[in-house]
Amino acid sequence: MAIKDKLSGNEAIAVAMRQIDPDVVAAFPITPSTEVPQYFSQFVANGQVHTEFVAVESEHSAMSACIGAEAAGARTMTATSSQGLALMWEMLYIAASLRLPIVMSVINRALSGPINIHNDHSDSMGARDSGWIQLYCENNQEAYDNLIQAIRIAEHKDVQLPVMVCYDGFITSHAVENIELLEDEKVKAFIGEYKPEHYLLDRDNPISMGPLDMPAYYFEHKRAQAEAMKNAKKVILEVAQEFEKLTGRKYGYFEEYRMEDAEVALVIMNSTAGTAKFVVNQLREQGIKAGLIKMRVFRPFPFEELGKALSHVKAVAIMDKAESFSTAGGPLFTEVRSAMLDYARDTRAISYIYGLGGRDVRTDEILSVYNDLLEIIRTGQIKSTFNYLGVRE
């Protein structure tokens, strides 16, 4: 019987971490992720977990300590946001290449500058090529569910990669919503015991990690890392199926909302998907065939599946809450459109960059995007491929 509660996103993540009871947590406070290590350190102080909590002096040190702990053979977790993630940058790549299944919550916040503490996705989007698996969450329930699944995905023997669980700063992290929690023992049984194959504290099998890799070997190691990411695609679905049996909540690479017969659609991430679903419902009441796709898994990228999901749609707007300064759309746009070239050639696609630095995204603005798509279908003309939503022109 599930436990009904009401928690903020950060509270939900801290509760999930208490239930996971990792061996080590090393973290440094940064808005809006601060509450995660704060709440968790209370669990440590109360003796509710057996975790070694390492209070470090920076995020670079936090990720370094996580790498050391995970390499030693400890199940390790952390959390960060924005500049904190940026300061971890070089260590992110090392965690992934050493194949260390660290699980980290990234509470999405705009990167400086200008300095800003509010939500957009520039932090985790910037880390998209670091070799970490990335899961994105619409609300506190998804954050909780994804964090528990992330442990299983990361530690799977065919994957052995770190995972970021990303959710929107303040909007999801600080807003209190209803949530269904699992019992502690069910989480414990679901994640199982951590049994790494290679770890530094294995006295009987001494190994070295992170040696210099010259041109004769580096490429092969990167190729093997890419294969692990490919394996993650299968494992993510297997773990989701098992999680569904436990909770009744269904997860895949992305959520298709009213997409069966949709003619116009958005591809969107995190909390704004909730706002957009409200608009989809309004449009459906008027007989307009609107739908949306909400990305859950951005790394690995569901190239074929997403491309095919858009094949029957007439026009799609791909929504980026991050600017890539390519002058050719945001990171989600370029990757989705690349998949569409193979699987949804007849679907028209336009890019919107929206909500930067925590700019509110209102339903009337989302509605204007659907109206732009309907206009493209009616006229057959795209007036502008690269667009901004909600900026003062």
Added chain:
Amino acid sequence: MTKERKMNVREDMSWKEFPQGGHIVDAGNAEDFKTGDWRSMRPVWLPDKCKQCLLCWPVCPDMAIPVENGKRKDFDFNHCKGCGICVEVCPFKAIDFVEEE
């Protein structure tokens, strides 16, 4: 001569064969890789001046000074990087330091 190990890492191996994450699963496998070829300075052991005090042996950051039966032998130039620490530490000036040709 490469020793028999749990995994002999070779340049003709496929990416599928390597240990995960580039881990070294055999202690001391650096012996299999000749890393002395980027040396620009070369230590020259002068046995006539050498008193076999062995102060050079522990300061070598590699293991390029082989010792047998309590006595050092000539350098292992497959692994000596030419850092010159042994030259500095020798109390008897029994190690010369010359440009590598």
